[in-house]
Amino acid sequence: AQSVSQHNHHVILSEAASLELGCNYSYGGTVNLFWYVQYPGQHLQLLLKYFSGDPLVKGIKGFEAEFIKSKFSFNLRKPSVQWSDTAEYFCAATYNQGGKLIFGQGTELSVKP
Amino acid sequence: DAGVTQSPTHLIKTRGQQVTLRCSPKSGHDTVSWYQQALGQGPQFIFQYYEEEERQRGNFPDRFSGHQFPNYSSELNVNALLLGDSALYLCASTNSWAALYNEQFFGPGTRLTVL
Numbered sequence: 001a002q003s004v005s006q007h008n009h010h011v012i013l014s015e016a017a018s019l020e021l022g023c024n025y026s027y028g029g030t031v032n033l034f035w036y037v038q039y040p041g042q043h044l045q046l047l048l049k050y051f052s053g054d055p056l057v058k059g060i061k062g063f064e065a066e067f068i069k070s071k072f073s074f075n076l077r078k079p080s081v082q083w084s085d086t087a088e089y090f091c092a093a094t095y096n097q098g099g100k101l102i103f104g105q106g107t108e109l110s111v112k113p
Numbered sequence: 114d115a116g117v118t119q120s121p122t123h124l125i126k127t128r129g130q131q132v133t134l135r136c137s138p139k140s141g142h143d144t145v146s147w148y149q150q151a152l153g154q155g156p157q158f159i160f161q162y163y164e165e166e167e168r169q170r171g172n173f174p175d176r177f178s179g180h181q182f183p184n185y186s187s188e189l190n191v192n193a194l195l196l197g198d199s200a201l202y203l204c205a206s207t208n209s210w211a212a213l214y215n216e217q218f219f220g221p222g223t224r225l226t227v228l
Contacts, residue, residue, distance in 0.1 A: 004155075034216070043117075044156075044203065044219040090155050099146065099207065100169050101217060103155030 002028040002095050006104035013081050014112050021076040021107050023065075023091030033074040034101070035065055036090045044090070050074065061085070083113045115140060117220035119204050125226045126194050134189045134223045138206030144168075145187040146217060147179060148203040156203055162187050163209050191225075199227045 007022035025031055035047040048059025055067040065076045074091060091104040118137045126132050138145050144163045148156035158171035162181035176192045185206075191198055201224050205217035 036219075043221045044205075046216040049216060092155075099144065099161055099217075100158045100171065101146075101148075101156070101205075102158070103148075106153075106155050 002026055002093070002102055004091055004093050004102050004104040006089075006091050006107050008107045009105065010108045010110070012110045012112065015083055016080050017111075019076070019078040019081045019085070019109070021089055021091075021109070023074045023076065023104060024072050025074065025091075025093045027072065029096040032094045033065075033067060034092045034094075035059065035063070035074075035076050036092060036103075037087050038090065038106075039087045047076070047089075081109075081111050083111045085109060086111045117204055117206050117218050119202075119220040119223050121223060122221070123224045123226075125228065127228050128194055128196060130194050130227075131190065131192045132194060132225060134191075134202050134204075134225070135186065136189070136204030136206075136220060137186045138204075139218045142206035142208055142218070143185050144207050144209045145181060145185065146205045146207075147187070147189045148205065149173075150201040150203055150222070152200070159189065194227045196227050199225060201225075 003026045005024050033050045036044045037047050038044050047063050048057050050057045050067045058064045063078050089107045092101045117139050120135045146161040147159040150156040159173050160167050161169040165181045178190045181187045201222040203222045204220045207217045
């Protein structure tokens with residue numbers, strides 16, 4: 001079955017620390033990958049997306065993600081987090097040109113000032 | 114330019130009742146999807162509507178049904194509510210012609226509590 005899994009449920013960092021959130025997707029054909037963020041009290045927003053081409057994708061607010069096909073991974077990174085990055089982060093995928101987004105369980109990020 | 118809007122914001126129902134949630138897509142979008150987000154979980158796909166027809170469906174029982182209107186707005190109906198239906202219901206919209214490549218824009222959600 002097509003699925004997405006996120007390794008960490010809750011991550012706590014201090015400001016200026018580096019961030020890496022893990023995401024793995026199952027094999028299921030052509031896959032497109034996304035990272036969404038949900039700030040407290042706000043709706044889901046797209047951070048970045050990968051469809052093809054350069055496996056290193058840059059998104060908004062200094063986030064980037066690397067698509068590693070051999071590892072079925074799409075990890076999210078940021079060199080230096082800020083308190084305002086406190087939010088829940090969701091990795092998601094669509095398969096075979098379908099519009100259905102399959103989400104991971106989410107990772108709650110808490111950044112201490 | 115208004116984004117995706119949903120109503121109501123919150124709703125409390127009792128078991129066995131029926132509920133209707135509403136969604137207006139972002140301007141220029143014609144495809145609407147519904148997701149259920151249980152507490153502490155990622156959103157789960159319920160179904161997608163395009164041209165007033167259900168185009169894709171997730172693993173949800175027939176108690177969950179929907180409708181899309183000519184103006185592209187959509188409703189989600191849930192019959193015979195169960196306690197387990199308590200969740201945040203999200204609506205997302207996109208363009209059909211580029212649904213594969215465009216991001217889906219999400220609304221703020223409707224928080225449904227079933228007592």
